Amino acid sequence: MIRSYIALGSNLNLPKEQVLTAITTLANIPDCTLISQSRLYGSIAIGPGEQDNYVNAVIAIDTTLTAPKLLATLQSIESQHHRQREIRWAARTLDLDLLLYGTANIQTPELIVPHPRMFSRDFVLRPLADIAPPELLRHYLGENTDIHYSDNDNLWVLAPDDKAITP
Numbered sequence: 808m809i810r811s812y813i814a815l816g817s818n819l820n821l822p823k824e825q826v827l828t829a830i831t832t833l834a835n836i837p838d839c840t841l842i843s844q845s846r847l848y849g850s851i852a853i854g855p856g857e858q859d860n861y862v863n864a865v866i867a868i869d870t871t872l873t874a875p876k877l878l879a880t881l882q883s884i885e886s887q888h889h890r891q892r893e894i895r896w897a898a899r900t901l902d903l904d905l906l907l908y909g910t911a912n913i914q915t916p917e918l919i920v921p922h923p924r925m926f927s928r929d930f931v932l933r934p935l936a937d938i939a940p941p942e943l944l945r946h947y948l949g950e951n952t953d954i955h956y957s958d959n960d961n962l963w964v965l966a967p968d969d970k971a972i973t974p
């Protein structure tokens with residue numbers, strides 16, 4: 808069993824539901840066990856142009872899938888969500904990023920693990936900090952981890968029953 812961390816992000820009309828549905832789908836994959844899930848966060852979209860706010864979360868799973876198989880599984884869940892949603896809203900609706908696969912370092916054209924941008928993204932680090940052991944965070948971020956995932960105006964915790972994604 809490999810402990811693996813996956814980041815989820817969505818910024819469509821019902822991004823919270825997108826993320827929660829994806830977590831349920833992931834929890835039901837054979838060869839995967841859901842270990843923990845972060846709180847849900849609202850976040851200002853990082854990227855070009857005017858975009859809706861995101862909902863972001865991170866989960867930990869234990870899996871017997873190889874990293875390429877896990878990646879393929881994540882991509883197929885993404886495309887299921889895309890296909891369903893594209894009919895109505897025509898947008899990219901769900902991102903599933905493989906952040907960490909045990910302690911593996913993977914550098915292939917298809918997959919880079921640890922995820923190359925995870926350490927510069929508050930919307931990944933803050934939810935990761937909800938669930939990752941402190942020693943894991945220290946391993947990747949060094950001793951002074953607090954600054955990397957402090958709360959700020961671009962990122963806020965969503966209450967469990969909070970349907971709105973603006974602060």
Ligand SMILES: Nc1nc2c(c(=O)[nH]1)N=C(CO)CN2
Nearest residue numbers: 816850851852853854861930
């Ligand atoms: N706040 C936020 N911004 C983003 C996100 C995301 O998940 N959250 N994902 C992106 C594409 O990977 C681009 N920008």
